[in-house]
Amino acid sequence: MRVVIAGQGYVGLPLAVRAAEVGHRVVGYDVDERRIKRLAVGESYVEDIPAERLRPLLENGSYLPSAEPSDVAGFDVAVITVPTPLREGVPDLSFIEASAALLAQHLRPGATVVLESTTYPGTTEELLAPLLEAGSGLTAGRDFHLGYSPERIDPGNPTWRLENTPKVVSGIDPASLAAVEGFYGGLVERTVPVSSCKEAELTKLLENTFRHVNIALVNELAMFAHDLGIDVWEAIDAASTKPFGYLRFTPGPGVGGHCLPIDPSYLSWRVERALGQSFRFVELANDVNSHMPDYVVRRLAEALNDRQRSVKGSRVLLLGLAYKKNTGDARETPAARVAELLVRMGAEVRAADPHVVVGVHVPEPVIPGQRAAEHDPHGDPFGAVRRVEASPEELAAADAVVLLADHDDFDYEAVTAHARYVLDCRRRLPRGAAVEVL
């Protein structure tokens, strides 16, 4: 089949590659020309897609990355994998709307459109269907198939990949469901059909809200346990031996990425708007998790204070800017807030992260030294932070080191050997006089 994947990011690129590998002719369409140029020469910015997987597909012509709108013409299946951010706390569906407008121009009878972007229940039927119909003159269900299938991709997870993670599928009617299930059935080992698009949309939000709430629970517990002089990590390890009824979550410096800081708010927004009620679990989890960077800075200030130092004038080395280990994804990362608070308090902040590449994951700062606006996706949140390598010299010269993302390729022996003080937010280092755990 001729397949178009609109959006070539963490979700769209692996999907496009998989579809090309199983024999479809795939156009990976993205409005970001810089990304498309990189893909066209076989360079991938998504860790899970190495260049060795991309290049054969480019060479045999089964995968065409393109920023040219007319290249989407003639598709049998189109999948939308564009961003769904929040703008001032409100869902911003403008990227889905733009994709829908383009796909509608090229929609043919018998074709299938699937939305994968995370969004509130009702989006596929109430927003996407009317846009596709208005732009094409066709009727959803009667003339073309339409469905929703949430993405479960976990960047950097070598065990659970697109192929072996069960995929929830839905359609606006039985024929649409059959078309959507047929397409994904050729890409993944197991599809999980649900009865309507709304259940599929809610499934994704349930999964992410579940994580968000449980992370908030252990984060709040970690703060209390510290003040009570109890080792929360040991309690978590012990609780994790329970073979039923418990799932392990660990504390950290806050949540990041495209999902947890954003998706639960899509659900609470919908509940508030449709029912006039607040989703208290989401609000509480947002509150706890979004304040973790403040707690990290408070703990750091206390540790410096114990060493007769103030934050102002101290040299602080942040290890790991990505929101989680082994990924270059720095979207919504709590490291940005930690850096911002420390810079504001007068610390000299440096940071090491071999995965987060300026110009790829975070664009070059427009004005060096100036932090971009909070919600500007094209701003460098680390503008005021000098990027360094975690060398023995840098480690030894810092008054304090904060381990925020425990990438496997940091040299942890060097960290313990050279750092004067480490606040370990991931319990990666052996305990010692100079190491404190969050």
Ligand SMILES: NC(=O)c1ccc[n+]([C@@H]2O[C@H](COP(=O)([O-])OP(=O)(O)OC[C@H]3O[C@@H](n4cnc5c(N)ncnc54)[C@H](O)[C@@H]3O)[C@@H](O)[C@H]2O)c1
């Ligand atoms: N990253 C994850 O781990 C993950 C997991 C599950 C679901 N999701 C969801 O999937 C969606 C995409 O997330 P992502 O992480 O791939 O985002 P991303 O930012 O990595 O990629 C999105 C891409 O879409 C492109 N784009 C924007 N407008 C476009 C348009 N009109 N037409 C074509 N391309 C356009 C952007 O340039 C970008 O390259 C979001 O709704 C997100 O919540 C993400």
